Amino acid sequence: MGIRSKLALVLSLGIAAATAATAAAFVRLQTAALRESEAEKVQLLLETIRQAGTESSVSGDPLVLLDQLAFLRKTRPELHHVRVLWKGEWHDVGGSRPPDPPGGVALRALDVAAAAGHPGFQIEAALSSRVLEERMLRERAALVENATRSGAVVVLCGLLFSALLAGALTGRLRAIESAVGDIGAGKLGTAVDVGGSDEIARLARGVSEMSEKLKELDELKKTFVASVTHELRSPLGAIQAQVRQALAKDEGLNDRARQSLDRILLNAERLEHFVTSLLEMAKIERGKLDYQPKAADLGRVAEDVVLFFAPRAKEAGLELVFESNGALPPMRFDPDLVAQVATNLVSNAIKFTKGPGKIVVRVAPSGTGASCEVQDSGIGIPADSVARLFRPFERAPNAPRSTGTGLGLALAKSIVEMHGGSISARSELGQGSVFRFELPAAPPAPAA
């Protein structure tokens, strides 16, 4: 669960709890007030009866009183029964007394005689406890319903407010998270500005500064690699030329010296290969590789590479075959760069296959463009290494030492991706590997 959801949840729970507590306290207070008001209503009713009784005893005429009481009994359901003691005799008002309701009655004897000077004049009212209690419960239920409804509205508003607040607070964190993701994906120099001067703003500034520093360091590394490799090339070229010249001389060299020179030449060539690869990686990183797409034939490029490697494959006891499966669409790519990719794949296949074995280079239409596959029956690659091999300097643990630098596949990937294509590998340890790259028919425009 993200911080945003957690924050919104905690705020919402807090608001809901506070609302529930407030509503409960409100209902309790209101219930007490309701009880009081009910008691007052009963008091008022009794007072009205007493008043009527006093007036009629003064006038000495109970008929008006009986009428009034009959009316009250009809209109006030809590008045279960009323009777009047007049001249020593009880008169039921509005018919005889019905049986007591469930819950019983509260009997109130209202002695109005003393005030009026008519001894023996009394009124007795029986109030239905059930009606009183039910009315109280009804009013309380209405109160609870109102409080619940208002509480629900408050909680809904609270939820909305929590979501908005959590969104506003975590939006800045998300901006930093996305910037860190960009930096991790290689977009060095990415800056993030979240405003304000609190801890989050300071974190954002720190991330921006770190990203800027990383960019500077990366530039420094690229410039360093580019200039070092560039500086290495000329003396290396001179060494190779000198050694070749010395070897070309027929006389004056004994076998030992010739062997030494051969070894020097071989090592110089390896070093030159490494330096050239490094230089090309640096050029790709700096967007300075000479990239000139033109109308070209992938089948032709791949076949040329196969022809070039045929003698070396034969020497290693390997059968190297070229297959073209179907007509390819017209395509545009840089044939020199793509030849470099195919060269690396075929040279790897030869390098990592012990004779006797077979290497097939297969070209076929694929999607809008075409694919080129190099399949070998060599040593294979451990499953957990396959994806890593396209990174610079990565080599599989089963690769014989001193057979390479680990730059070839990284270069191949950069070149293929520069063309808008993709490269992948699948392999089975001890059985062989298939490296395959695909190019679209129309490549992206060269970077300016």
Ligand SMILES: Nc1ncnc2c1ncn2[C@@H]1O[C@H](COP(=O)(O)OP(=O)(O)O)[C@@H](O)[C@H]1O
């Ligand atoms: N056809 C293959 N069979 C087995 N392993 C391979 C094959 N191609 C590449 N690899 C593995 O990938 C690694 C990287 O290849 P690459 O980038 O061309 O570098 P290099 O050839 O200089 O070692 C190799 O060292 C090897 O471990």
Ligand SMILES: [Mg+2]
């Ligand atoms: Mg290689």
